[in-house]
Amino acid sequence: MRLNNRNKASVYNFVHTMLLMLVIFGISAFLLNEYRFHAVGKESYILLVLPILMLVVFHLNGRQIFEYDSDGEALNFKNSNIIPFLDRPLHDEFPKYKLISYEIVTVFFIKRLYITISSKNSGSTILKYEISYLSQKEVNDLKISLNKVVKANEEKND
Template sequence: MRLSNKRKAPLYNFINTALIMFLVMGILAFFAEEMRFQLLGMEAYLFIAVPAMMIIIFYLNGRQIFEYDSDGEALHFRNRNIVPFMSTPLSDEFPKYKFVKFETFTFLFFKRLYITINSKSGNTILKYEISYLSGKELNDLKFSLNKVIKNNKEKVNNE
């Protein structure tokens, strides 16, 4: 099964650009208020604080683009940001038989996927940011990963 939210990249680019423009307009409004009008007082800082908080939340949500491919004998996970210099992209590929378990963690609007794989040095945990997946995409991902775990258990029982 293949899963990707890459087609939403233009939307995320638009949101990113709009937030940056909102911040620039807030800074200009702040300086206009402080230098010229002087009507708001301390509330003028909200012109900068609100857009800055929105940008921080947007970036703290994690990498926007998530791709998953379980076709063939390997699992392939890719996680990248729409802004190339913000964080390094993650790309992991490993055989299906090394896949042990997965866990999703949700807190407010942050979602993380923790994958446990069997390696020579013990179990390794891989972390992916899946905050930008829709509910259907997340359910499809969980279904596919559960299917891989089930197939792995059947192969172990047959041997």
Template structure:
């Protein structure tokens, strides 16, 4: 099964550009308000605070693009940001038989996928992926596919 939200990258780029424009517009509006008009008073700080908080929320949600491929004998995960210099892209590929378990965690706007794989050196390794920008249907499809792999691994061991 293949799962990807790469086609939504232009939407995320648009949102990112819009938020940056709001931020710079807020700074210009704040400067003009403070030195020219002085109408808003203390409320003029909202011209900076609101765009900054929206921008921080957008980036805290994590990497926007998530790709998953379970075709063949290996599982392949990719997780990257639309702004290339913000975070290092994650790319992991491992055989299906190494998958031990997985867990999804949701806290308000942030969703994470924790995948535990078996490792020769340390016994197990936990890989972390940010899936905040996946729809609920995509998350359910991902869970279904990973459960299928885990079930096949348990049958293979017994």
């Protein structure tokens, strides 16, 4: 099964650009109010705080682009940001038989996928992917696919 949200990258770029413009507008409006017009009192700090908070939330949600491929004998995970220099993209590929378990953790609006794979050196390794920008249907499809692989691995081991 293949799953990706790369087709939504233009939407995420648009939202990011709009948030940056909102921050610049907020800073400009705040500075104009403080040093020139004095139209708004202490409420002018909202012009700074709100846009910056929205931009921080956008980036705290994590990497926007998630790709998953379970076709063939290997599982392939890619997780990248729409802004390439912000952080390094994650790319992991491993055989299906190494998958031990997975867990999807949701805290408020942040979703993370934790994959546990068997490792020769340390016994098991946990890989983390950010899936906050996947729709609920995509998350459910991902769960179904990973459940199939985990179940097949459990049957082989028994």
